[in-house]
Amino acid sequence: EIVLTQSPGTLSLSPGERATLSCRASQSVSSSYLAWYQQKPGQAPRLLIYGASSRATGIPDRFSGSGSGTDFTLTISRLEPEDFAVYYCQQYGSSTGTFGQGTKVEIK
Amino acid sequence: EVQLVESGGGLVKPGGSLRLSCAASGFTFSSYSMNWVRQAPGKGLEWVSSISSSSSYIYYADSVKGRFTISRDNAKNSLYLQMNSLRAEDTAVYYCARDAQYPRLFDYWGQGTLVTVSS
Numbered sequence: 245e246i247v248l249t250q251s252p253g254t255l256s257l258s259p260g261e262r263a264t265l266s267c268r269a270s271q272s273v274s275s276s277y278l279a280w281y282q283q284k285p286g287q288a289p290r291l292l293i294y295g296a297s298s299r300a301t302g303i304p305d306r307f308s309g310s311g312s313g314t315d316f317t318l319t320i321s322r323l324e325p326e327d328f329a330v331y332y333c334q335q336y337g338s339s340t341g342t343f344g345q346g347t348k349v350e351i352k
Numbered sequence: 353e354v355q356l357v358e359s360g361g362g363l364v365k366p367g368g369s370l371r372l373s374c375a376a377s378g379f380t381f382s383s384y385s386m387n388w389v390r391q392a393p394g395k396g397l398e399w400v401s402s403i404s405s406s407s408s409y410i411y412y413a414d415s416v417k418g419r420f421t422i423s424r425d426n427a428k429n430s431l432y433l434q435m436n437s438l439r440a441e442d443t444a445v446y447y448c449a450r451d452a453q454y455p456r457l458f459d460y461w462g463q464g465t466l467v468t469v470s471s
Contacts, residue, residue, distance in 0.1 A: 277454060277457075279457055281397075281458075283397075287463075288447055288461035288462065288463055288464055289397065289447075289458070289461055290461075291452070291457070291458060291459050294452070294454070294457055300459065332396065332397055334397075334456075336454055336455060336456040336457040337454050337455055337456065337457070338455060338456065339402070339409075339411045339455065339456075340399055340402075340411060340413065340456065341387075341389075341399040341455075341456030341457075341458075342399070343396055343397040343398065343399070344396070345396045346396045346397075
């Protein structure tokens with residue numbers, strides 16, 4: 245089973261700043277089947293990125309994903325107030341789906 | 353508009369049972385694999401179980417195998433999770449989620465239903 249490790253655990257930034265979140269896999273993620281989700285308090289997760297770099301429907305272009313193999317990155321180019329949330333990476337494409345432990349992006 | 357609405361959560365004693373339901377609308381339910389994903393209070397996301405569109409393929413996380421049973425009724429556009437032999441560590445919000453174009457890529461989620469296992 246692939247283990248996903250996200251870093252940092254918490255990112256303290258101000259609106260307008262750039263956020264860079266990391267997701268490292270214990271083994272290579274096949275076909276870049278790596279997704280990112282955003283979750284706000286009291287809400288269900290929302291799909292942001294799939295295939296490591298493709299934005300889901302309706303996701304603003306300030307969100308971008310990159311990476312391959314075992315190292316993946318989610319970048320938020322300029323933080324908006326509504327972007328402060330917890331972000332999870334996930335590997336998919338098999339019978340199971342494994343999530344990372346999450347990165348909280350909080351207001352500094 | 354795609355909607356997934358979970359129900360059936362509540363307080364149950366250790367060793368007890370509970371059945372969760374997920375009512376789907378706004379899409380052709382019988383064409384999609386469906387899933388249950390849970391989140392313990394203050395913790396991360398954990399995939400629990402998946403069922404293919406025709407119920408031919410069913411998968412479980414090791415943590416629930418032998419205790420939980422996923423099922424669906426395509427005529428009623430509904431997904432179910434029968435949970436038996438519940439433990440304190442099963443306490444979580446349980447989400448119903450739809451597979452997108454790849455297995456275990458979740459494009460739509462319900463709002464979740466809370467299951468609390470406590471004496």
